Amino acid sequence: MPGRRAAGLGSSLPGGDRLTAEPTVLTGARVVLPDGVVDGGRITVEGRSIVADDPRRPAAARDLSGHWIVPGFVDIHVHGGGGASFSADRAEDILTGVGTHRRHGTTTMVASTVTGELDDLARQAALLSELVEQGDLAGIHFEGPFISPHRCGAHKPSLLRDPHPSDVRKLIDAARGTAKMVTLAPELPGGLDSVRLLAEHGVIAAVGHTDAAYEATLEAIEAGATVATHLFNAMPTLLHRQPGPVAALLEDERVTVELVNDGVHLHPAVLELAFRSAGAGRVAFITDAMDAAGFGDGRYLLGPMEVDVTDGVARLVEGGSIAGSTLTLDTAFKRAVTVDGIPVTDAVRALSVNPARLLGVYDRVGSLEPGKDADLVVLNEAYDLVGVMRRGQWVVEP
Structure with a gap:
């Protein structure tokens, strides 16, 4: 600017x-x-x-x-920016992404990974945990590999696996106390036990990339799940006789719902419906940003998957699925107020207050x-x- x-x-x-x-x-x-x-x-x-x-x-x-x-913005779901990925194997590259989002107002952020082999994710967690310990990041979010092959989005299907508690525990341990959130599909074998494991260890269990029915989602919430990963995206559509996970996640006051307010992931009417239904105290605007955020159009990798970014919209080269976003939170804030008609005070809750409380850092930010x-x-x-x-x-x- x-x-x-x-x-x-x-x-x-x-x-x-x-x-x-x-x-x-x-x-x-x-x-x-x-x-x-x-x-x-x-x-x-x-x-x-x-x-x-x-x-x-x-x-x-x-x-x-x-x-x-x-207040400075808090992003609980972001994969990279400035041409760099948070899954990179060099701290310098990760810090490039951190710096990009800081310049767009995100003063606190959790680094999100992408589905990969468990050993690779464990190595990434070890590097990211060092940046958490020195104050550059607020924690680690594992998005995958414990997600549904039917709702995998931009995650490589061959690398997906069921959320067995021992595998989930391996990633938590690799993060050395810096794991903040794990997204999983609770309907998969081991899903509910893994939700309970995460809750016991103080790690947020997020329901996402899921094919769960309404009833299975309620079970996950009762087991301790407290976040809906990018609500509506990578989950069954809300239907009048099959309400699916969307209704269960929206109606329960214990759940914070992530919304990607870029005008691509959600129609404005759907975003307004979710915001009004959950209420301003339960919404966290996220970017779900990949490398191209703050950088530009072109060809990128999201994990092992090739992504084309055209006119700021990221899609898989193969299949065309949306592959994260190029959003920054300053744009999400402006859009919330000027396009969606959300009051400034409510936008602040969705971009700063709610995610800070969710992460347990509201005493500081x-x-x-x-x-x-x-x-x-x-x-x-x-x-x-x-x-x-x-x-x-x-x-x-x-």
Whole structure:
């Protein structure tokens, strides 16, 4: 976007910028706080944190009149970006994807893998866990291989397997405490036992890429499943006599539903139906982004599968299935407010509050409150991103 300049991205990314040497006050903007919108609000940043405002204390002031300040976005389902995959075997490539999404406002993200051999996924988890431990990622999400061959989407069918608890445990152990979520099809052999295993180990069990009936989905929720992986996509259609997983996942207040708000994965009317049905407190907007996000059209690999990206839409070369997205969360935010008619405060819940709570990190991120990390996004009046701060550093300086 013209008129912006990118600053350093943090400890492990190249070109790290300095932390603010003295408190900085951001003034004049419309600030979205947990209890509503404050016109002409003030956010005081000291070091990496938001601190209580003290007008008597000397501080550098930054006038952001005519702008919005919202919490940094939290993405619980993203595979890569900037031409790089989170399944790469080099930390530098993974950090390229991290940096791309940070510049689009995602200050907290979980790295999603793609179906592969168990040993390969375990090796990927070992590398990703190092980046979690040093603060670049918030955790690991295994999407596959424990999914239905009938709803595999852009996952290679020959690499799929049933979710036997021993195999699920192997990936959890490989992640060394950094596994946050596993997507599986609960109707497969071992599915319910694996959901229980994940719940016992504090890992989110997500229902997705599934052919489960309504009743089987209810069983999975009772066993501990709490997320619907990209609701509607890669699962049976909602029918009046066969409601399938969609109805079960929408109706249960314990379930957070992922929605890909790119105008491709879901018709706007379907997105509105899901948002209104679940309510603003149970929606997490995700990108499901692959390498092309923030990079451009071309030929890519998603795991072992070849993908063509044309006009920003990613599809498998063989078969034409949608293969993730090229979405970034700043675009999802703007679309939610300007196209879908979602109030700004509800969009903030779907992009920041809800996913932070789901990950168990709401004590540090997800809202603009004293004591939390200074993770925030600055938007202009048209809801275009013009600034990003992460942990007190400008990633994109307005």
